[in-house]
Amino acid sequence: MEFIDYYKILGLEKNATADQIKKAYRKLARQYHPDLNPNDNQANKKFQQINEANEVLSDPEKRKKYDQYGQNWQHAEAFEKAKQSQQAAGERRYAAGGENEGFGDDFSSGDFSDFFHSMFGGGFSEGRSRAKFKGQDYNAEMQLSLRDAYTTHQRVFKVNDKNIRITVPAGIANGQTIKLKGHGGAGANGGPPGDLYITFAIAEDPVFKRLGDDLYITVELDLYTAVLGGEKMIDTLDGKVKLKVNPETQNGTKTRLKGKGFPVYKKEGVYGDLLITWLIKIPVNLTDKQKALFRELSQS
């Protein structure tokens, strides 16, 4: 377990006054507070460190213990036991109900470091222990294929040995995060449980490319159909579609199939478009007769 320099975390000298601690804490808290840094795990971790540093340094008893035993925190417990035995039974270790500024309401003591727990146990003085603490928020990633994301479907996954069934709405985007309220860590002292944030990672499809709600596909077209026009069967995520090909279709021409793209998130029955790029294939292995006909064409 590594020693944590709480003064360094708050950017303070060891002789900092209570007012300086409060100011430094507030300044950093405003910078890293989770409400001001949504979906930012780095800021969240930093905020927990700041919160922990403040929990110790803003409490005179804890600060004294930390200053005395910080580097040798392993001996702090033995020291406390010896000290307690000298005190009269029933005497309170910490002043109850003391003013202690902090943002503990957002975090359970489970968010504090092992170092903190080894020095201060549960971590909260009696005055704070009655406060309700929201449970820890969890983050998870769910991998989906493009075809999975095409339909609304149920998924079951495990979080802390509990099976959670969720409905993945059709049209979910790559990188999109949804919040499942109350599926995070348990709250303390009757506080609400945390939330579960699921970020979706949608794998690329070898055939269809997705851009927003539109799908893109490249389809090969033989030269003769491209020149003379005709019909072509196209694969969509919704099944096969017969498409009319205009005569004299150029290589790289795009055709838009309205409503054959990706479902629009949480808008039932609404779909984006499918954009087809025609890739004209030049015939190979021509017979002498075919070559002669092409020559004739080129001279006409």
Add this chain to the structure above:
Amino acid sequence: MLNTEELITSEACCAYYHIEHSFIQTLNEYGLIEIISDGRTQFIPNTQLGELEKFIRLHYELGINPEGIDAITHLLLKMKDMQEEISLLRNRLQLWDSEG
């Protein structure tokens, strides 16, 4: 007729969160929280409680005044839009990269 199952009285909110009614009133004036009234009692939609809790944390814990909360809310919305745009552009870039 109000559907009270989806509403909570602002009085109950104040008691639960230990906040002054004037704070909710100010948030309403800034358009940050919707207040519904039946003429006698004021209600807050349940769906807004998450946002309200956030504003309470910003004000009472971080010492940010309602003007600041208003500005932050606009900036966070802007940030969310930009993050969505970045995500869209990233996906678009992937599309071109994979074609290259």
